[in-house]
Amino acid sequence: MNSTTQPLYFGLCTDQNLSFDTLVERWQYFEKLGFDSIWDCDHFNQTSDPNGPYFEGWTLLAALAVQTSSIRIGVLVSCNTFRHPGLLAQQALTVDHISNGRLELGMGAGYQKGEHTRFGIALPLPGDRRRAFHEAVEIVDSLLRNKVTTFDGRYYQLDGAYVRPASVQKPRPPLVLAAHKRLMLRVCAEFADTWNSSGSIEEMRERNGILNEHCAALGRDPKQIRRSWYGWASKMAAQGLPDPWESVNAFEEVVGRYRESGVNEFIIDQPRPEQFGVLETIAADLIPKLRQSSSA
DSSP states (O other), rough: OOGSOOOOOOEOOOOSSSSSSHHHHHHHHHHTOOSEEEEOOOOOOOOTTTSSSOHHHHHHHHHHHOOOOOSSSTTTEEEGGSOHHHHHHEEEEHHHHHHSSSSSEEEEEOOOOHHHHHHTTOOOHHHHHHHHHHHHHHHHHHHHHSOEEEOOOEEEEEEEEOOSSOOSSSSSSSSEOOSSHHHHHHHHHHHHHHEEEEEOOOHHHHHHHHHHHHHHHHHOOOSEEEEEEEOHHHHHTTTTOOTTTSSHHHHHHHHHHHHHEEEEEEEEOOOOGGGGGHHHIIIIHHHHHHHHHHOO
16 A cells, blocks of 8 residues: 555644643644644553653543544543443543544553553453453444444453444544554454554554555455554654654654655654744645645
């Protein structure tokens, strides 16, 4: 799949260690600039500063949904070890209604050992996490599509379960599934509307190819799955790439390099306030040019 001919999407991920009033101001500002999506995260503590303040992701998302009107919103991504998939389905349909159909439903297997230990939450071995994630995705997909779900799995069992009312988006909110390894990418090929990962350029290229292989094996058109990358300044610096918010040229370079790896959605940590001037120029001048080039 050639990402240079695919539509491009641009989103921002915000910190949850800011005051609620500041977050409202930022989300409304980013929406006004015309970004496609805005995201928070699903952690108990901020990974870079575990001792600092940090709001819970889904509660915050519901509150910020009321404060915005057009931008798509989501949690990047919901940690499967933190909640039962039935609860996640209920949370998702609730936020889908609050936002009038703007939810992107992010899901991941979970990985942060520190916060699991601090809160006494079991962190299974990778194989069990992957298999439980596969079951959870299947359950969430079914609960949001169907009137009743019965499921008899190794990790979850449902007997005549349902969530109501139906979601605003049909057949359900888009599933954004995080995956880095081959077997997790198989789950994406089966269920995802968007695949999200945070790898290097080479890692994204390799994972993109594996996802295409899985799609071929399943008989699914790979163009049905958006290819989404989540990045931040230190991650890019490790590859010798510039901070994308330091200049218009830096942003264009990062996007261009990742487009070559098959990416067509770019979700990047929000810039610092002193970089907002560059952000505004990128939103007003560069992003429309990039979108036009992808449709040419």
